[in-house]
Amino acid sequence: MGFQPAANGMATEPLVPSNDGERPLTVLVTGFGPFQDRFPVNPSYEILKLLPSTFTCLSGEKEIQIIAYHHPIRVSYEEVRRLVPVIHASYPQGVDLILHIGMASGRTFYTAERSAHRDGYEKNKDVDGQTLAADHGQTFFGDCDPILRTSLDYERVxxxxxxxxxxxxxxxxxxxxxxxxxxxxxxxxxxxxxxNSLAWLARNPTPRADGAANERPVMFLHVPAESDPRMLYKGKEVALALIEAMVESWIESTDAEMV
Structure with a gap:
């Protein structure tokens, strides 16, 4: 089975039916490209490339398909704002959960982020030397709260x-x-x-199989900057463990709502 063309012409990963013929639960994962001369290799995208295309969780009862976004995202404000809606719209069959992965230089640990900010991007320049104006958030995301959080049960995840x-x-x-x-x-x-991803999902909720709406089933994972093979494989296992936790929490909450 080949790639399925989306409405905008971008290639998307096929949704492979599970053994029982049901559509598998899908998780879209993205990573970033190089960041400055200090980090010509961004571990977030290298970790993404190591993830398996499918795995099972809940004691092997649930098949999960991982859709690895096929291109590293430039560390650019303009590129991110342009690309996030395209990424979401590129999967007309829908994805159930989303994990964005990025690098945190200077850290030796991994962090799962709960919240994202609309404002406060005036100081830190991107790879193009650009920052965002103080009123950028209000201009482009005035209909969104200043802080958006994942709709997954964060503490459970x-x-x-x-x-x-x-x-x-x-x-x-x-x-x-x-x-x-x-x-x-x-x-x-x-x-x-x-x-941007949380805002897009809040504006475009995706119906679940039970008819409810997945408001913001997305999370962000920060990984250390090291990109040697040992750290990349470590990051792969850490990311996979987080994806499994997201999936299991999402399934549990879905089952509870259907009772």
Whole structure:
């Protein structure tokens, strides 16, 4: 089965039917491209490329398809604002959850972000040397709250993510990984793509199979800047553990609403 063309002509990943013929639960993942001369390799996109296309969770009962966005996103405010709506619209069959991955230089730990900011991007320049005007958020996102949060049960996801990683074998690359929660995504491109994605989903809720709307089933993962093979495989396992936690929390909340 090949790629399915979207309405805008971009190629999208096919949704592969599960063994029982049902549409699999899908998770879209994005990563960033190079950042300045110091980081010619951005680990976020390299980690994305290592993720499997499918895996199972909930003791093997649920098949998950990971859709890796096929191009690293430039560390550019203008590019992110232009591209996020295109990415979302490029999957006419819909995706269930979204994980954006980005790099946090100077950190040795991994953070799952709860919130994203509309304002406060006047200081930190992107790869084009650009910042955003103080009124940018109000101009483009005036219909959105200054802070948007994932609609997933963040505390449940965080707890399950850590539990998943605490129970990996010693042979796993992610054994002993330091994973933390965070309520400040940093007022830079990571924060900005997270807000843009949350805003798009808030404006364009996707119906679930049970008829309810997934308001903002999206999260952001910050990873350390190191891009050697050991750290990339560690990041892959950490990201996969977070995706599994997101999926399991989402399924549990969906099942609870249908009772």
């Amino acid at each position: 965080l707890q399950r993510w850590k539990w998943n990683l605490q129970n990996v074998p010693e042979s796993s690359a992610a054994y002993g990984a330091d994973c933390r929660g965070s309520d400040d995504a940093g007022h830079y491109l990571c924060d900005y793509i997270y807000f």
